[in-house]
Amino acid sequence: MQRREFIRSAGSLSGGLVLAIHTSARGITVHKPGSPTPDALAPETSGAGILGDFIRINPNGDVLYQFVKHEMGQGVSTAMAQILAEELCADWEKVKIMFPAADMKRYQNDKNGGHDTGGSCTIIYQWDLLRNAGAAARQMLIAAAAKQWNAPADKCYAENGFVLLKGSAKKLSFGDLAHAASLEPVPAIVKPKEPDQYQLIGKPKTNKLIPRIVTGELQYSLDVKVPGMFYALVARCPVFKGKLKSFDATEAMKVAGARKVFSTKPIAGLQLNAPYMPYDIREGVAVVADSFWAAKQMQAKLVIEWDEGVNGHLSSEDFEKMAWKRATHRTDPTGYTGDENAVSDLQHIRKTLRASYVYPQQLHSCMEPLNCTAHAGESDCEIWIGSQAPHLIDSEIRRVFGFAEGKIRINLFPSGGGFGRRYYPDMALEAAFISKGAGNVPVKMVWTREDDHQCNLGHLFQHMEYQAALDKDNNLYAWYEKEIRTYTWAAKYIDPKLPSMAYDIPNVRYDFEDMIDEELVHSSAWRGVDGHGRFYGECFIDEIAAALKKDPLEFRLSMLKGGRDVFIGDPEPVHGSRILGVLQLAAEKAKWGEKLQPGQGKGIAVCPYGNNYCAVIADVTMEDQKLTVNKITIAVDCGRVINPSGAENQLIGGIVWSLTALYYGGLPIKNGRAVQTNFHENKLLRMYECPPMQVHFVTTKEDKPGGVGEISSPLGVPAVLNAIYAASGKRIRKIPLALYDITSG
């Protein structure tokens, strides 16, 4: 998985304990009481206390964790708060999560970790940073208490929101010490706790936001109300790369509450210069009204003529045919080990297996529809949004509108799902443009679900072409894999790489070709990104096992003997020993090898993701065309688990994600237009078809935590497809199952 593109500067991360505190933009900085703070906080936070980049402590003892990454349901704000509170020795009940506005100077740098959120990286990046920040603040609180007691600091210790003096009954609360502690110098050296002292890290803690969620109090950006705000929708071209020819707003302007109608052409187009993440804004017509409902009526009443452009007559079938052509055409290898032509070397090979797998484009379907509120001025702009990458919003708005640095204020909110879609700055650009066009007034721009389904960025397309060659002893001699994909972070791979597996195959070759220019919907990052198509390799391993009449688990184990490390071109090799660990745990918990009922079958899929490992075993029953998933067993090795409850949520959620794609997914296009308009056509998994799932964590020696936001999401598809084969002999190489009249429940 190309997570290295998300890792902007792993090498320069403040990993050293001393460095994290000793540099200018630190995990904790100190403001004098009364000095202006960079963001407007609620009244309760304006009292004197320790002010820092991540921690504020009020006189009443509340510890306000300034969460500057994006909370989109991964529960990472809670897990990060646990790390911070652990080192701080805070009272967990007094820890609250705040979402401050973006601050490019303060946070968007490697020393403070950045605002951007993606690639399952947050926990990895923030681990050292937050431990150091918490430990530094703790030392400052202790120093303040020691001063008050006239006692040596090494006789004082912090616990549960208090500083205590050993051998006495003296104690002072963090709230009482906050002001004095803020006057202490930030320590040059900090000493984080030893793991055997952990009280919070590693414990299941319920999500801190729940009290606000279950009462409807938690604000998402769709809930924002700014005084004087208008509402806008955009009628976007239904065909990617199409153009706006003309529009008639006469009827639209007759809607009660209608304000203005204008074209969004000036900001539209494929933004290929956006660093790393090229995005698209479709040409369209914006309507502005004084209510969402009026805007929706206006949108429906626009009469628009489109020039549908190059994609207007094309369908998904046409695109997939183009991909087939590319797939079966040999190119130069992108990466290989051994002999790059081994799969054709008749001196060694005796039998060849081939298979083609297709993972169609998908919709993100975030439950909170895309939206952004913007108030543009002559030379500045204020934004309200839930965003995985505020720095891209900042730089893109400045580029497009010519604003100076520091002139964009971005108010950040947790979102109703990001899944990669909310990394892109397009909706902020649309909203800012509309705000300007409406007369520099605040405008909330909302995407309806129909807009979301029909005029959006999609997940990337992958066609995987596999070929395996067996030698005269029926050993797997060569593995050839070609990936055709619509999305890359750059136009072509720069670096060689191999498939993400640790199987002991003497000759492995990986080819890659992009089809960015031919895509019918602009591709973007979706939870799990390129892992989805690439872990079809787990299905092909099963095909080889079947050809050799070997049990899929035994076959994998036989090729992982010794658990070797395999360098595949990423900074971290694939650790075969850790693949073995999750495979064996999953197999044990799923009771692999037990006697099965008629029609029952089990399937495995295992993968590395970053420096984490996951194995999924699906237990299914096939009765004619009816599939029942009896159980899903998930085993994961993600290093130190910060919050087992939150991690379990992510792993189970990832399987629901993949089962949706498996049963119903896709983004079918006909005549350039998306066929599915809303959830009645583009189905998501529902409770009645959600199988029972269990998560098991491998006991690991890894000290650092790993991210689990995405890791299980590529594995549901191959695990269930393998199980379907085991149960019925049906080999399926393209999803969704709806294509084969297989029903699920």
Add this chain to the structure above:
Amino acid sequence: MGALPRQLFIPMAKIRIQINSRVYETDVDPGMPLLWVIRDFAGLTGTKYGCGIGQCGACTVHLDGHAVRSCSIPVSAVQNQIVTTIEGLSSDGTHPLQIAWQQEDVPQCGYCQAGQIMNAAALLMQNPQPSDADITMGMSGNLCRCGTYQRIHQAIKKASLATK
């Protein structure tokens, strides 16, 4: 359910509607879905917009205690029934479902959860001790993209046992 048929010139109507413990009076298009009256006019944003066609359940509120999809009901159709939103489910977050949701660590992004809870609350009002199948059937109209179904199920079970 698609857009309602309408004339071009829509007479605004004075709408009087009780939401939770307050009565709201406002001039709106009588065809405006209840959802937008709740969110934009009463300012109660706990009830969410997810699809607009009654497919996702994020907009679920109670009309006289019955769960309805507020995106698919024109405000004019609400006569004298009391509308209850998530904000009115309890005065202090202590409805057994809200407690169970906390204990089971149910939500992920949280966006669908008000609709889930309101749907579950109506389910429990009608059927205080639902079976697993009752829960699954009753809740399958509510979508969750994050995939919290397993814990939703457990939380409803827990809440029903707590009020036994």
